[in-house]
Amino acid sequence: MILSFTAIDASAQLRNFFYQQEELENALDILSAIASQGDTLLNACIIDEKSRLELPVEAFDGQQFSDSIKQLEKQWQTVLSESTRTTEENDTWYVELTRQRVKLYEDRLDQLTKTINQLEVLYQHTEDYMFNERLRTNLINRYSSLLAQYGHYRTLAQAGQKQALERLSLLECC
Numbered sequence: 001m002i003l004s005f006t007a008i009d010a011s012a013q014l015r016n017f018f019y020q021q022e023e024l025e026n027a028l029d030i031l032s033a034i035a036s037q038g039d040t041l042l043n044a045c046i047i048d049e050k051s052r053l054e055l056p057v058e059a060f061d062g063q064q065f066s067d068s069i070k071q072l073e074k075q076w077q078t079v080l081s082e083s084t085r086t087t088e089e090n091d092t093w094y095v096e097l098t099r100q101r102v103k104l105y106e107d108r109l110d111q112l113t114k115t116i117n118q119l120e121v122l123y124q125h126t127e128d129y130m131f132n133e134r135l136r137t138n139l140i141n142r143y144s145s146l147l148a149q150y151g152h153y154r155t156l157a158q159a160g161q162k163q164a165l166e167r168l169s170l171l172e173c174c
Helices: 023-036 066-081 088-127 134-174
Strands: 002-008 014-020 039-050 051-055
Touching: 023 039, 023 066, 051 134, 088 134
Parallel strands: none
Antiparallel strands: 002 014, 002 039, 039 051
């Protein structure tokens, strides 16, 4: 990466600089060192391959960045290396969660089946006992629409239950 910046030095001369750097924290430390010497940074950027990152020159007040960045990197390394759960705990948690999901699908399917059965009874009752033709047609159309809608919901729930059962069998076998 290339560090590019413009500064006004102590003798009020405008200077352009380009430095080849491998690490970002070193480039930031160079800018801080220049600011600590009393030079005024006008602009600064990092150029890396095909990208350009403008740096806020007001952030460079003479304090080094490298120590803070390395400390932050160590903290992240520690956090990333620690596992919050063991593999066995994760497996148990996923199995239990998937069992709950299967149970939810079973309950949903029971509810949908009861609703569909009730709608079928209402549909048949309307067909057999409703003599007002206009009202009868409206109700039959409404019940037909609801039966189709709830039938679709049941199909979706069955597919979800099948998927959850397949996942559960995979989790439990291994």
